Amino acid sequence: MSERKIDTKCVQGGYTPKNGEPRQIPIVQSTTFKYDTSEDMGKLFDLEASGYFYTRLQNPTNDYVAAKICELEGGTAAMLTSSGQAASFFSVFNIASAGDHVVSSSTIYGGTYNLFAVTMKRMGIEFTFVKPDCSDEELNAAFRPNTKAVFGETIANPALAVLDIERFARAAHSHGVPLIVDNTFATPVNCRPIEWGADIVIHSTTKYMDGHGAGVGGCIVDSGKFDWTKHPDKFPGLCTPDESYHGITYTERFGLAGAFITKATAQLMRDFGSIQSPQNAFLLNLGLESLHLRMKKHCENGLAVAKLLKENPKISWVTYPSLEGDKYYNLAQKYLPGGSCGVVSFGVKGGRSAAEKFMKNLRLAAIETHVADARTCCLHPASATHRQMNDAELAAAGISPDLVRFSCGIESSDDLIADIAQALEKV
Ligand SMILES: *Cc1c(COP(=O)(O)O)cnc(C)c1O
Numbered sequence: 522m523s524e525r526k527i528d529t530k531c532v533q534g535g536y537t538p539k540n541g542e543p544r545q546i547p548i549v550q551s552t553t554f555k556y557d558t559s560e561d562m563g564k565l566f567d568l569e570a571s572g573y574f575y576t577r578l579q580n581p582t583n584d585y586v587a588a589k590i591c592e593l594e595g596g597t598a599a600m601l602t603s604s605g606q607a608a609s610f611f612s613v614f615n616i617a618s619a620g621d622h623v624v625s626s627s628t629i630y631g632g633t634y635n636l637f638a639v640t641m642k643r644m645g646i647e648f649t650f651v652k653p654d655c656s657d658e659e660l661n662a663a664f665r666p667n668t669k670a671v672f673g674e675t676i677a678n679p680a681l682a683v684l685d686i687e688r689f690a691r692a693a694h695s696h697g698v699p700l701i702v703d704n705t706f707a708t709p710v711n712c713r714p715i716e717w718g719a720d721i722v723i724h725s726t727t728k729y730m731d732g733h734g735a736g737v738g739g740c741i742v743d744s745g746k747f748d749w750t751k752h753p754d755k756f757p758g759l760c761t762p763d764e765s766y767h768g769i770t771y772t773e774r775f776g777l778a779g780a781f782i783t784k785a786t787a788q789l790m791r792d793f794g795s796i797q798s799p800q801n802a803f804l805l806n807l808g809l810e811s812l813h814l815r816m817k818k819h820c821e822n823g824l825a826v827a828k829l830l831k832e833n834p835k836i837s838w839v840t841y842p843s844l845e846g847d848k849y850y851n852l853a854q855k856y857l858p859g860g861s862c863g864v865v866s867f868g869v870k871g872g873r874s875a876a877e878k879f880m881k882n883l884r885l886a887a888i889e890t891h892v893a894d895a896r897t898c899c900l901h902p903a904s905a906t907h908r909q910m911n912d913a914e915l916a917a918a919g920i921s922p923d924l925v926r927f928s929c930g931i932e933s934s935d936d937l938i939a940d941i942a943q944a945l946e947k948v
Pocket residue numbers: 604605606607609630632633674678703705706724725726727728737738739
């Protein structure tokens with residue numbers, strides 16, 4: 522399906538039924554799979570044959586959906602995870618261990634920041650955070666001999682900074698490490714980071730991909746392009762025998778196309794069990810079938826709302842990458858020419874209390890921690906998702922105390938604009 526257009530891949534990618542098979546992907550609601558002989562099963566455990574044995578590691582429903590996202594992103598292998606957080610964690614932990622170091626953009630999702638700066642630090646992995654618009658000198662200075670990866674978000678949640686993917690990929694590759702990009706807000710409909718040099722792409726499928734606020738989930742896609750074997754000293758987990766799998770060397774057995782995802786499945790899923798339920802994978806696939814249509818509408822509404830806010834005297838500032846004059850407009854034109862996302866960030870004059878008053882008066886837009894949903898929702902990150910951060914960390918993440926994250930759904934833009942206008946009148 523690789524030559525087909527993205528719209529077709531959204532609808533039909535990942536699963537092609539054979540004669541007489543179900544048209545919609547089957548939900549394989551089974552924890553386990555039956556074999557005729559112990560020898561058959563033994564081959565699966567040795568990774569000598571491919572097949573299913575236990576849903577904690579792999580399930581056919583999940584694999585159909587992972588294959589669709591893999592096609593959408595233009596990768597060689599993919600896996601679903603129970604959440605976006607699990608995808609972020611696995612993507613880094615698959616190649617970094619205690620004593621290692623990772624360079625990350627500072628404008629990342631609050632949950633990811635906490636995972637990196639607090640929890641993974643406790644595991645002995647250190648992160649250096651750099652601004653997405655730092656100079657090449659600053660970026661290169663962040664690397665250490667033990668650096669194993671670079672991490673960033675295509676469109677940062679909620680700062681809406683656009684990552685210069687080519688520049689970050691160049692820096693990562695010149696230091697012999699891969700670039701991992703969280704493509705949650707852009708989705709592969711609007712940007713395919715692998716085409717710009719990213720090596721691993723991850724998603725919180727909870728957001729636009731599911732799109733209906735129905736199921737939490739994540740996904741990891743490998744481009745198959747990063748040559749781990751050129752740096753065997755940096756990536757021993759991929760390039761030397763895995764004693765927990767009878768001495769398999771992942772890059773030798775599965776090649777560059779399959780090594781990363783096979784290792785993440787065989788080791789991390791086996792040990793952490795952050796599997797997505799087949800039911801949720803089914804719901805995710807329903808969402809993916811209309812992703813291309815919904816993204817158009819999210820972007821249309823996002824631009825309409827951003828333009829309205831820009832003109833409103835009660836608004837102190839507006840950030841929307843597709844809005845002319847935005848700090849990231851040029852990068853958005855390069856990486857997201859067809860549209861960015863439905864999320865607009867802005868400040869209400871009068872700061873935190875004015876923002877809270879504005880949000881209380883909204884009728885259509887609901888206050889939720891959720892974002893990137895069919896229904897319009899909004900959030901004040903400084904008092905919710907990012908409340909663990911101090912002011913300096915907030916500033917580095919591109920979040921001011923007055924920032925309102927407004928996530929345009931796929932309702933009529935007339936109704937959204939009327940809702941915002943009436944709420945602003947009361948401020
Ligand atoms: C929500 C989000 C995550 C975390 O995903 P969950 O599915 O909530 O675990 C990671 N990255 C970005 C950009 C997000 O918006």
